[in-house]
Amino acid sequence: MENRRFVLASRPDGLPRPENFRLESGPVPTPADGQILVRNVYLGVDPGLRPALADAHTGDEVDDEFEPIPLGELVGYFDAGIVERSRHPGFAPGDWVTGMLKWQEYGVLDGAAARKLPPELPPSTGLGVLGIPGLSAYFGLLELGAAQKGETVLVTSAAGTVGSIAGQIAALRGCRVLGTAGTDEKCRRLREEFGFAAAVNYRTEKNLAAAIRLAAPEGVDVLFDNVGTRMVSDILPLMRPFGRIVACGQIADYGVPPEQLPGLRNTNRFITHRLTLRGLFVHDFAESFPRALAELSEWAGAGLLRCHEDIETGFERLPAAFAQLFTGENAGRKLVKIDERDRDGH
Ligand SMILES: NC(=O)c1ccc[n+]([C@@H]2O[C@H](COP(=O)([O-])OP(=O)(O)OC[C@H]3O[C@@H](n4cnc5c(N)ncnc54)[C@H](OP(=O)(O)O)[C@@H]3O)[C@@H](O)[C@H]2O)c1
Known part of the structure; x- marks a missing residue:
């Protein structure tokens, strides 16, 4: 089984372009003890990725998150997918989770870096109101x-x-x-x-x-x-x-x-x-995420809090979808969905 992934091909000069990313393929990773293998379904397309594509340091000593992504490295941010294999007692195959899986079809997460999504709400909510x-x-x-x-x-x-x-x-x-x-x-x-x-x-x-x-x-x-x-x-x-x-x-x-x-x-x-x-x-507020997620879930469940979603289908759409964020062509939460026909290039 192949694992398609997008890596950084070149640094954008001004607005990002699809050519700044390169599609590669490699083996599906194997989870170690305490980890889970996740099959990505909804991939997040986030403007916050743009500063990390530049070659200048923007955050310096403050946080690694602001470090530039090296050329040739996997790009992306948080996604939502289904656990395929679990070597962590807190997760079972079939669970929907979110985590920083980045722009690839399959990814491995430490159990501590994955969050289960509530079954009563659509999983894409985990990248919007609950993300x-x-x-x-x-x-x-x-x-x-x-x-x-x-x-x-x-x-x-x-x-x-x-x-x-x-x-x-x-x-x-x-x-x-x-x-x-x-x-x-x-x-x-x-x-x-x-x-x-x-x-x-x-x-x-x-x-x-x-x-x-x-x-x-x-x-x-x-x-x-x-x-x-x-x-x-x-x-x-x-x-x-x-x-x-x-x-x-x-x-x-x-x-x-x-x-x-x-x-x-x-x-x-x-x-x-x-x-x-x-x-x-x-x-910075990570310790208080559970409290906030409880309140956000309550509002979302009661229909008081919504997020307009703009979903495209097809893994290869990721770079073009990302470019849209900077021209305002997206209307709400931009996501790329991988459906079964799209997976593994079929
Ligand atoms: N500080 C944090 O911890 C944190 C966490 C997450 C996100 N963020 C930041 O929050 C911001 C919003 O993220 P998001 O996920 O809501 O983005 P989003 O849903 O992708 O929205 C992007 C929108 O920005 C507008 N835009 C693009 N270029 C613009 C320009 N030159 N001038 C004015 N508006 C422009 C466009 O809408 P229009 O049609 O209205 O132009 C576009 O649809 C981003 O800057 C992101 O980096 C920060």
Whole structure:
């Protein structure tokens, strides 16, 4: 049995392209004691992979996760699949699990690095509401953003996976939620399906701050940012006293050479309005994941928290699906599904 996998062929120059990845094939790995062999079914396509494709160190001494991926190495992030063989007492063949299996058909995980998915929810939920995106939204909004009932929360890239979940959690907490997104259809979905009070199309709106001010004349208490410095600079003058900015992602800045980054403007507002900006690294909250997952599962089970999924079928689609994230062609959680006909090239 063959195991197809994507490795890094070249480092992207600006936007990633499918040619940056190479399809290879090798043997299916064998689990050691304490490990499980997982057959991947839903593969995660995540913008957070982009910084690791660059050759510059971005996180330096802070965490290995920010180290660049060497050329020729397996790429990818978290996936969801079915246990094929188990040498760990906590898992049995047939269990659905999620873990960092990366872009390959079969992968081995240590038992401690795998998490069983609840049978009562679709397994793809394990990569959305019950995955790293849901956890990032939860801890970013509630711990770093400390969003309180009655406050105004603004989410950028709000129709994306993390953004849409953060907005829904804010609405559940009794906040007034605004969002930015790149198409009118995404803005419509935010208002009509995800409970946002207002949504602004940042691509067509000439004056973003003025459009947001119209929707929130009282200003913004929590800015949950997934986009980066240019948008944060535009929104800074709208921040209310003691406002909190959560730097979750910088998708507009990934791959931009440091000398071309726009830099932060309007920073005097930090002093005059006692603002804070905190960077989120979701794995810092790993010890509290079980508590968050219990609450997220409850909301998802009750139909209060959803994630729009954008699923393609076919393992070979992974590189093209990844490129779509940076042009906004994806609509929600981008996943690639491997079905049985696709597996092993059939
Ligand atoms: N800090 C952490 O621990 C952590 C954990 C997970 C994810 N993240 C970060 O969170 C962010 C969101 O992740 P996600 O999984 O929600 O992504 P996603 O669902 O894949 O959404 C990506 C969306 O970003 C928007 N976008 C792309 N390029 C843009 C640009 N130049 N300017 C403005 N918007 C742009 C597009 O929507 P539009 O149509 O609206 O443009 C695109 O659909 C990413 O930056 C990711 O790296 C951080």
